[in-house]
Amino acid sequence: MRRKTAFSTKAAVALLGAAGALTLGLSLALTGPGPSPSTASSHREAPLISEDPTADNTDLYAFRSPDKPDTLTLISNWIPGEDPAAGPNYYTFSNTARYNIFIDRNGDGRPDVTWRFRFKTATGPFFLGNTVQTYTVTRNGKLVGTGTTPPNNIGPRQVPDYAGAVSKAINVLSDGTTVFAGQRDDPFFGDVGAIFDLVAFRKGTGSEGGGKDFLSGYAVHTIALQVPISQIDTEKHTVGVWSSTDRLNIAVKGKLRKGWTQVSRLGNPLVNEVIIPTGLKDAWNATTPAQDARFEKYYTTPILAAVMNKLYKLGVPETGRDDLKAVLLTGIPDVTFTGATPADELRINLSIPVTAAEKISRLGVLGGDNGGFPNGRRLADDVIDIEEQAVAGFLKGKKVPLGDGVDANDKAFTASFPYLADPESGFANTKATK
Numbered sequence: 001m002r003r004k005t006a007f008s009t010k011a012a013v014a015l016l017g018a019a020g021a022l023t024l025g026l027s028l029a030l031t032g033p034g035p036s037p038s039t040a041s042s043h044r045e046a047p048l049i050s051e052d053p054t055a056d057n058t059d060l061y062a063f064r065s066p067d068k069p070d071t072l073t074l075i076s077n078w079i080p081g082e083d084p085a086a087g088p089n090y091y092t093f094s095n096t097a098r099y100n101i102f103i104d105r106n107g108d109g110r111p112d113v114t115w116r117f118r119f120k121t122a123t124g125p126f127f128l129g130n131t132v133q134t135y136t137v138t139r140n141g142k143l144v145g146t147g148t149t150p151p152n153n154i155g156p157r158q159v160p161d162y163a164g165a166v167s168k169a170i171n172v173l174s175d176g177t178t179v180f181a182g183q184r185d186d187p188f189f190g191d192v193g194a195i196f197d198l199v200a201f202r203k204g205t206g207s208e209g210g211g212k213d214f215l216s217g218y219a220v221h222t223i224a225l226q227v228p229i230s231q232i233d234t235e236k237h238t239v240g241v242w243s244s245t246d247r248l249n250i251a252v253k254g255k256l257r258k259g260w261t262q263v264s265r266l267g268n269p270l271v272n273e274v275i276i277p278t279g280l281k282d283a284w285n286a287t288t289p290a291q292d293a294r295f296e297k298y299y300t301t302p303i304l305a306a307v308m309n310k311l312y313k314l315g316v317p318e319t320g321r322d323d324l325k326a327v328l329l330t331g332i333p334d335v336t337f338t339g340a341t342p343a344d345e346l347r348i349n350l351s352i353p354v355t356a357a358e359k360i361s362r363l364g365v366l367g368g369d370n371g372g373f374p375n376g377r378r379l380a381d382d383v384i385d386i387e388e389q390a391v392a393g394f395l396k397g398k399k400v401p402l403g404d405g406v407d408a409n410d411k412a413f414t415a416s417f418p419y420l421a422d423p424e425s426g427f428a429n430t431k432a433t434k
């Protein structure tokens with residue numbers, strides 16, 4: 001689902017008319033330039049990766065840790081739409097993939113720090129799949145530690161103390177980085193159900209609540225890192241982050257490729273869904289940020305802007321969108337700018353302090369809160385609303401209160417690493433209505 005994001009949004013925008021009286025939704029899925037419903041469901045943002053969910057990045061977060069502001073927390077999630085009750089072979093990381101998290105410190109779109117994870121699963125008991133996995137972590141090719149995931153939250157008989165199992169799974173690598181890997185509640189939130197019903201007429205939808213969180217009750221697999229800022233800081237203080245997944249010896253367009261091939265990547269949320277045309281989505285997943293110049297025109301002439309105008313006559317600027325290029329490819333001037341090289345990275349200025357709790361805006365920089373997206377991304381940042389409003393021209397002075405009506409995650413985040421909520425238990429089966 002995702003966003004790379006949660007739902008492939010190509011989707012979806014719920015609009016609240018400027019006057020506040022009329023609520024509308026729209027689905028790009030049924031319009032000319034967007035993907036067709038058959039090639040993109042609510043859980044997959046590009047045709048190829050939709051067939052390989054364990055390699056599918058869903059969301060990436062980067063923020064100064066509120067309880068330890070001298071560290072940067074990086075959270076990368078994989079495997080969209082995990083139903084915690086889906087046994088007996090429950091969701092786990094793939095044992096045949098490489099999971100990567102990158103930091104670019106000099107703005108060239110190439111990694112300067114790379115953490116790489118490989119997982120192993122022992123055979124499970126009885127007829128059940130084993131959800132406890134061991135893993136190795138390398139940093140720039142050198143082994144920096146090993147770890148064990150907690151089990152998935154299958155139910156109280158298998159895992160009586162889930163929070164305790166999670167605490168035990170947190171450990172510190174030899175490079176000083178704190179690490180956690182395992183199942184968590186999906187922190188992404190959005191009203192995908194209404195969006196894909198074409199016309200989202202839920203009462204109050206828009207940027208004023210009233211939406212239904214499609215991702216409620218679903219889990220993801222998380223890799224979380226907490227890195228001392230002193231290790232990665234730079235003169236300009238801004239670094240760029242992205243994550244990716246590689247597969248070994250796979251066929252690409254019917255041809256066997258020897259060695260590792262990147263099959264998924266994620267920097268800023270929703271880029272592959274909203275910005276990249278359907279025919280190029282698989283190619284985008286296979287390229288690196290250093291190669292993003294080839295996609296620049298889709299940022300400066302966004303398809304979504306044209307669709308907003310076609311359906312709702314909003315007068316959104318359709319061309320010359322240097323504002324979107326800055327936010328997503330080179331950084332915001334004087335805040336997260338990293339140079340002329342266009343690269344889809346989640347940029348964060350490490351000198352900007354953690355926002356005080358009472359001043360946090362879910363709209364981040366658009367809400368006057370520079371501690372949030374697109375200066376990094378916090379778990380509670382409402383990136384659907386932010387990106388819809390940004391595409392509509394917020395940074396060019398055209399402020400339309402767009403949103404999907406879901407303003408927060410279904411579960412509260414925790415106050416310490418890894419911050420994500422426990423997944424619902426499979427036994428609780430929260431999505432069943434009877």
Ligand SMILES: [Ca+2]
Pocket residue numbers: 103104105106107108109110111112
């Ligand atoms: Ca670099």
Ligand SMILES: [Ca+2]
Pocket residue numbers: 185186187188215216217218409410411
């Ligand atoms: Ca959730």
Ligand SMILES: [Ca+2]
Pocket residue numbers: 189190382383384385403404405406407408
């Ligand atoms: Ca929202």
